[in-house]
Amino acid sequence: MNNKVLITVVGPTAIGKTALGILLANHFDTDILSADSRQFYKEMTIGTAVPSEAELKAIQHHFIQNISIHQNYSVGDFEKDALARLNELYKKYNIVVMVGGSGLYTNAVIKGLDYFPEVSPQIRETLNKRVKNGELAQLQQELKELDEESYNTIAIDNPHRLTRALEICIGTGKKYAEFKNKPKIKRNFTPIKIGLEAERELIYKRINKRVDIMVEEGLIEEAKSLWKYKDLNALQTVGYKELFAYFEGNFTKEEAIAEIKKNTRRFAKRQITWNKKDTDINWFNYHTPIDTIIAEITKLIDFEH
Numbered sequence: 001m002n003n004k005v006l007i008t009v010v011g012p013t014a015i016g017k018t019a020l021g022i023l024l025a026n027h028f029d030t031d032i033l034s035a036d037s038r039q040f041y042k043e044m045t046i047g048t049a050v051p052s053e054a055e056l057k058a059i060q061h062h063f064i065q066n067i068s069i070h071q072n073y074s075v076g077d078f079e080k081d082a083l084a085r086l087n088e089l090y091k092k093y094n095i096v097v098m099v100g101g102s103g104l105y106t107n108a109v110i111k112g113l114d115y116f117p118e119v120s121p122q123i124r125e126t127l128n129k130r131v132k133n134g135e136l137a138q139l140q141q142e143l144k145e146l147d148e149e150s151y152n153t154i155a156i157d158n159p160h161r162l163t164r165a166l167e168i169c170i171g172t173g174k175k176y177a178e179f180k181n182k183p184k185i186k187r188n189f190t191p192i193k194i195g196l197e198a199e200r201e202l203i204y205k206r207i208n209k210r211v212d213i214m215v216e217e218g219l220i221e222e223a224k225s226l227w228k229y230k231d232l233n234a235l236q237t238v239g240y241k242e243l244f245a246y247f248e249g250n251f252t253k254e255e256a257i258a259e260i261k262k263n264t265r266r267f268a269k270r271q272i273t274w275n276k277k278d279t280d281i282n283w284f285n286y287h288t289p290i291d292t293i294i295a296e297i298t299k300l301i302d303f304e305h
Helices: 017-028 053-058 075-089 103-110 121-132 136-146 148-153 159-172 200-217 219-229 241-247 253-276 290-304
Strands: 005-010 032-034 095-099 190-197 281-285
Touching: 005 017, 005 103, 017 032, 017 053, 017 095, 017 190, 017 290, 032 075, 075 103, 103 253, 121 136, 121 159, 136 148, 136 159, 190 290, 200 219, 200 253, 219 241, 241 253, 281 290
Parallel strands: 005 095, 005 190, 032 095, 190 281
Antiparallel strands: none
16 A cells, blocks of 8 residues: 555535544644635635634645636546645655545545546537527437436436536547546555534534524625626535525525525535445544544554555
8 A cells, every 4th residue: 555645534514524624634744635616716715614714824725715716627627736736745744634525526536537538619519508498308318319328327407417428429429428437547645534424403503503604704795796706607606696696686685594504404415415325434423532533543544554
């Protein structure tokens, strides 16, 4: 096994991943790599629960507010940038801590993504126009004819997923499914995943409280300053889109706040479902003393090496 280790902290939103990551980074005397796709953007602070100034000063964090909402930044871009940064950090440290809000992004670093050939942008433009023209059902049928395996396995009601699969089929003449799940490049580190869990009702209470605190700290004002950019991809996110609807008269302020809480709870539920499928995660109750978690990680590191 490689002697470099990546400790990754996962779990639903508002459970305490940031705090645990800092305690672990302090103990192992290392840096934190953030894999929270909402915290990349420098214009979005309150609504993405970016670590506080004190937390950012306590430990060097990477990929926190490092790009602008006006930049297109994909999970593939993050995988490339994160691996390059890890290579630099491993010259200095044997252990790095990664704190992940998004399973897709942590998996990209740990396991790698499926890679697809470039296809003509005109294909995507045409497909997007057809979605806007209400042709979703026809596009679903076309995918079924071109690639029945993908038709049966991807979320075909999601226009982005549907058009992505179709553009690969049309642009390459091969099935989208053929490019998925190919062997990934081996990583030069040993991953250790630590998961935080709690009863669902408690997680939901923590989420509701966090949203109230965000509002007190100025979330509505932050969203108002970003309203003119509401169509940007970065802002299609919980905590902002509900407030944009309020500014446009579709919700009262109270309704918008209630929607943020509801949609954040749904997001947490999806995170729990995603993580529960991952048999590599070592689970701890969110109240577990830090010394217990560190002792277990130390055992895992010794076992892996």
